[in-house]
Amino acid sequence: MLRRLAFLVAGAALVVGACSSTPAAPALTDPKEILTKSVESLKDVKSFHLKAEVSGQIKLDLTGQGSAGGALDLQGTTAEGDVDIANKKAKVTFGAPALFGVTGELIQIGDDTYTKVSLLGDKYQKSTSDSGDVGKVAGDPQKAIQELRDFLNKPGIAPTKLADERCGDKDCYHVSLNLTEEQLGDSIGGALGASDAPTGSGTLDLWAQKDNLRPAKLAVVVDAGDMGKVTITITLTNYDAAVSISEPPADQVQTE
Numbered sequence: 001m002l003r004r005l006a007f008l009v010a011g012a013a014l015v016v017g018a019c020s021s022t023p024a025a026p027a028l029t030d031p032k033e034i035l036t037k038s039v040e041s042l043k044d045v046k047s048f049h050l051k052a053e054v055s056g057q058i059k060l061d062l063t064g065q066g067s068a069g070g071a072l073d074l075q076g077t078t079a080e081g082d083v084d085i086a087n088k089k090a091k092v093t094f095g096a097p098a099l100f101g102v103t104g105e106l107i108q109i110g111d112d113t114y115t116k117v118s119l120l121g122d123k124y125q126k127s128t129s130d131s132g133d134v135g136k137v138a139g140d141p142q143k144a145i146q147e148l149r150d151f152l153n154k155p156g157i158a159p160t161k162l163a164d165e166r167c168g169d170k171d172c173y174h175v176s177l178n179l180t181e182e183q184l185g186d187s188i189g190g191a192l193g194a195s196d197a198p199t200g201s202g203t204l205d206l207w208a209q210k211d212n213l214r215p216a217k218l219a220v221v222v223d224a225g226d227m228g229k230v231t232i233t234i235t236l237t238n239y240d241a242a243v244s245i246s247e248p249p250a251d252q253v254q255t256e
Contacts, residue, residue, distance in 0.1 A: 027210070031159035031175045032152060038173075038208040038215050039148045045214070046086040049238035052079040058228035071228055072098045081106075082243045089245040109247050116248075123254040157183065165207060167216035168237070172207040179204055184222065214239055 028034050054077035059070070074096070081092030090108040095101075104117040107124070114124040151157065162174040177183075181201050207217040218234045 028173065029161065031161040032157075034161065034173045034175050034208055034213070035152055035159055035206060036149060037213045038206060039145050039152070041208075041213045042145055042215070043142065046240045047082065047084045047238070047243045048236050049082050049241070050080065050092075050234060050236055052232060052234045054078070054230065054232050056228060056230040058224070058230055059226075074098055074230060082238075082245065084243040084245055087245075089243070091245045107245065107248060109245070112247070114248055114253065121254070123252055124248050126253055154183075164210070167207050167209065170216060171210045172216050173210055173213075174205065174207050176203060176205045184220075 028037070054074045056074050057071040058074060060072055076097045077095065077099075079092050079094040081090065083090045088108075088110050091106070093103070093105045095103040100119060102117060102119050104115065105124075106116075107114040111128050113127050113129065115127070116122070116124045152159075157177065159175050159177045162176055165172050165174050179202055184202050184204070202220060202222040204221075205217075205219040206215060208214065209216050215236050217236070220232045222230045222232075224230070
């Protein structure tokens with residue numbers, strides 16, 4: 001009996017030793033390499049879940065008179081949903097308490113967009129286009145990847161690697177960039193479209209999962225001087241999970 005137990009212990013030790021002898025991937029130290037590989041990791045992504053949170057204050061001209069009014073507190077402004085890249089679909093709900101408590105939902109099916117905004121009624125408005133922001137992400141990720149890669153190779157882009165952190169149950173690299181107004185517009189506007197780029201200098205921070213380098217979190221801080229300061233934090237989870245997105249029922253879509 002003791003001999004059998006000894007053989008079992010010895011066998012277990014050999015198995016553990018064989019497994020532990022497999023070298024782990026070397027840790028990355030170059031922040032630009034981390035950013036580049038994190039962007040490249042998106043090329044094979046099939047789907048993901050995103051949650052965006054906005055905080056800070058900004059002065060907006062809500063009256064259309066051409067002058068900024070009082071500062072709006074953007075705390076509580078959120079957007080959350082799923083993007084199915086493989087099938088060119090997306091569904092995102094959003095809310096902005098500071099903007100008259102507006103809520104809404106956006107569904108992207110190929111080139112068709114269904115948008116429902118609480119201030120405009122309880123039905124979806126349908127439009128067809130190949131330039132929608134969510135459609136751009138869901139339909140042409142390679143273009144977005146190339147634009148971001150080109151941005152990282154521009155002169156003057158000098159990211160800094162900060163201490164590694166935990167992102168949920170994952171170990172993450174943390175890379176930060178200080179950006180001028182032009183650089184911030186190029187980095188965010190390249191992904192979302194120039195008309196949507198924020199105005200002002202700021203910082204961009206990326207947390208990338210160490211095991212596969214997929215982005216776990218992105219934080220953008222825009223300092224627009226007297227106009228205010230805004231922080232946008234986007235968390236990405238549930239990579240490649242099954243996603244079910246369909247167009248709304250016909251009776252919930254407003255017709256001309």
